[in-house]
Amino acid sequence: MGDGILSSGRGNSSSNRPEWLQQYDLIGKIGEGTYGLVFLARIKPPSANRGKFIAIKKFKQSKDGDGVSPTAIREIMLLREISHENVVKLVNVHINPVDMSLYLAFDFAEHDLYEIIRHHRDKVNQSINPYTVKSLLWQLLNGLNYLHSNWIIHRDLKPSNILVMGEGEEQGVVKIADFGLARVYQAPLKPLSENGVVVTIWYRAPELLLGAKHYTSAVDMWAVGCIFAELLTLKPLFQGQEAKGNPNPFQGDQLDKIFKVLGHPTQEKWPMLVNLPHWQSDLQHIQRRKYDDNALGSVVRLSSKSPAYELLSKMLEYDPQKRITAAQALEHEYFRIEPLPGRNALVPSTPGDRVNYPTRPVDTSTDIEGTTSLQPSQSASSGNAVAGNMAGAHIVTNRSMPRPMHMGGMQRMQAPGMTGYNVNPNAMGGGMNPAGIPMQRGVANQAQQQQLSRRKDPGMGMAGYPPQQKSRRF
Amino acid sequence: MAANFWTSTHYKQLLDPEEVDVVHPLDRERGVTVEDFKLVKMHMAQYILRLAQHVKVRQRVIATAVTYMRRVYTRKSMSEYDPRLVAPACLYLAAKAEESTVQAKALAFFIRKLYAEEKPRYERYEIKDILEMEMKILEALNYYLVVFHPYRSLTHLLQDAGMDDMTQFTWGLVNDTYKMDLILVHPPHLIALACIYIASVYKDRDTTSWFEELRVDMNVVKNIAVEILDFYENHKLIAEDRVNAVFNKLALKP
Known part of the structure; x- marks a missing residue:
């Protein structure tokens, strides 16, 4: 940015396609969420970065007619300031004044921890090798330490927000993504619930579940602990059932899941406990069942004497003031013993252990305009899904015809039972590619750059929506 | 960060005073002088303040909005970016950036209210106009939205100097610095120090040794203080008719 490629030109008369889009080959849609859609694109010549893959996150205009969503504003605000190897890189911002949409272009990342864990659990059926776990965790902590030392709390860390670069110079490098909920915490932060934000509960720290009003960086460390355990066992550590309701229901089941594994917190170990609203008001409910034993070691199958266990239990310390910080965790003995963590987390020193992770599925049928605009000024024809898809087909034709579905792409396809989770009434409608045509394998495998974040969509009113659910399914 | x-x-974008006082060629063609330029920005800063008092946002939001407005005019012309729309749109954007979101509807309501109460020279801008301008401002700012203000350092510095009783006085001075372009030119803590310096001279406090221990360039601090004092000298009040005259220039085709 700042190099003159930021642009906002209005589309020509025949379409609402913004001019800036011409610098990219649009390949297809790779994700969607409450904020909007995510597309995979490739920078065209004559740019010096030609051939580079980028992910374009399109923010819908906010529904309440209030312009650019505050989430997008804050994400841009933070991303424009930060720069770190383990934090996703914003390479461009574009606006389209015609439909008042806003686009963030990121380096594209082929993988994320959600998909890596899922691949191990459901496909190869074996645990992630210790080198990869340790390298992923170290880099995650390294990026988080950078954020925390700059007074930024992420607030929504979960496996799908932790990206990993695919083939290329940065292969196996972790990138923390999705800063829509991140905040600078020099000023006291309002609870997310007051901003009408719903986030995943599985990675939520106990002090927040118990009603703490203010966030500290310790909430991110709790999430890292949960992710660490999930990397080890391939299963979410605390899979609570989310309580629905407004505005911010007490998540009793989530707490129960935590207590079951870690034992009940006590005032001796956590002095501030008694001051937390839900501990006070729901004492009977919370303490209805007593779990005294700490079962963490058996759940994650680690010896209580191992450095890995020691580090994990410090991340899952109840008292946020005693919880290990990112800086302290990086110094932990776990990272000083073999196997030592490395920059390419995906390629362990013993080549035999290498796992080839699948590439992201790409829906080439969805155009950048494929989402229904709320802007009434947009012509009826360009606003509907059919026209949108026609435009999309046009673009794709320019770079490479979508081929009939490759079997290779099937491995990324959603399990049949899960298709219901991602119905986006706006974007998917009748325009959804019924064949789920994936990106050509060749293209996918060349992906050298990365990133893109897709946030689980908590706002689509999906009953029983588990936090893990990808909202992009093709 | x-x-x-x-x-x-913010630090990387600091400008030299000579870079700030440049009238855009399109405005210059219309006869707008550097003095006119400064006057309009000062007037719009006042307008943002009045609007902000209606929609009830913190001082920090106001300061950020004024900074955005001033940054916009280091790059864009007033002829193309009507200050009377840029100002409320900056407030709207700053409120989002500072997590005090204000509804466009509410803002448009108070714009109409101020319009009815006061000068007829305000265009009747509507919600749609504010939303469009919000995007243009984002782009004009090159999407750099984080702004540091003197308030935070002011509080710390006053404590350190044992001058807590001067909080209100110096806070008011800092507020007034947004009528100038100081925030585009100087690091905020130096602006805070200049305000403390003025306060200590004005209230006859001996802060010489305290300033010496700070290891800051006192020449810079004193120069900022002089600029602030000059401003008070020259702009005891904003001449409304002069502001109107500049708006008339801007509206005229060359």
Whole structure:
């Protein structure tokens, strides 16, 4: 940015396609969420970065007619300031004044921890090798330490927000993504619930579940602990059932899941406990069942004497003031013993252990305009899904015809039972590619750059929506 | 970054005074002088303040909005970016950036209210106009939205100097610095120090040794203080008719 490629030109008369889009080959849609859609694109010549893959996150205009969503504003605000190897890189911002949409272009990342864990659990059926776990965790902590030392709390860390670069110079490098909920915490932060934000509960720290009003960086460390355990066992550590309701229901089941594994917190170990609203008001409910034993070691199958266990239990310390910080965790003995963590987390020193992770599925049928605009000024024809898809087909034709579905792409396809989770009434409608045509394998495998974040969509009113659910399914 | 001024985009974007006082060629063609330019920005800063008092946002939001407005006019012309729309749109954007979101509807309501109460020279801008301008401002700012203000350092410095009783007085001085372009030129803590310096001279406090221990360039601090004092000298009040005259110039085709 700042190099003159930021642009906002209005589309020509025949379409609402913004001019800036011409610098990219649009390949297809790779994700969607409450904020909007995510597309995979490739920078065209004559740019010096030609051939580079980028992910374009399109923010819908906010529904309440209030312009650019505050989430997008804050994400841009933070991303424009930060720069770190383990934090996703914003390479461009574009606006389209015609439909008042806003686009963030990121380096594209082929993988994320959600998909890596899922691949191990459901496909190869074996645990992630210790080198990869340790390298992923170290880099995650390294990026988080950078954020925390700059007074930024992420607030929504979960496996799908932790990206990993695919083939290329940065292969196996972790990138923390999705800063829509991140905040600078020099000023006291309002609870997310007051901003009408719903986030995943599985990675939520106990002090927040118990009603703490203010966030500290310790909430991110709790999430890292949960992710660490999930990397080890391939299963979410605390899979609570989310309580629905407004505005911010007490998540009793989530707490129960935590207590079951870690034992009940006590005032001796956590002095501030008694001051937390839900501990006070729901004492009977919370303490209805007593779990005294700490079962963490058996759940994650680690010896209580191992450095890995020691580090994990410090991340899952109840008292946020005693919880290990990112800086302290990086110094932990776990990272000083073999196997030592490395920059390419995906390629362990013993080549035999290498796992080839699948590439992201790409829906080439969805155009950048494929989402229904709320802007009434947009012509009826360009606003509907059919026209949108026609435009999309046009673009794709320019770079490479979508081929009939490759079997290779099937491995990324959603399990049949899960298709219901991602119905986006706006974007998917009748325009959804019924064949789920994936990106050509060749293209996918060349992906050298990365990133893109897709946030689980908590706002689509999906009953029983588990936090893990990808909202992009093709 | 966000908590460290010296690595922030705010620091990297600081300008020399000569770069700030440049009238855009399109405005110059219409006869707008540097003095006119400063006057309009000052007037719009006042307008943002009045609007902000209606929609009830913190001082910090106001300061950020004024900074955005001033940054916009280091790059864009007033002829193309009507200050009377840029100002409320900056307030609208700043409120989002500072997590005090204001509804466009509410803002448009108070714009109409101010319009009815006061000068007829305000265009009747509507919600749609504010939303469009919000995007244009984002682009004009090159999407750099983090702004550091003197208030935070002011509080710390006053405590350190044992001058807590001067909080209100110096806070008011800092507020007034947004009628100038100081925030585009100087690191905020130096602006805070200049305000403390003025306060200590004005209230006859001996802060010489305290300033010496700070290891800051006192020449810079004193120069900022002089600029602030000059401003008070020259702009006891904003001449409404002069502002109107500039708006008339801007509306005229060359």
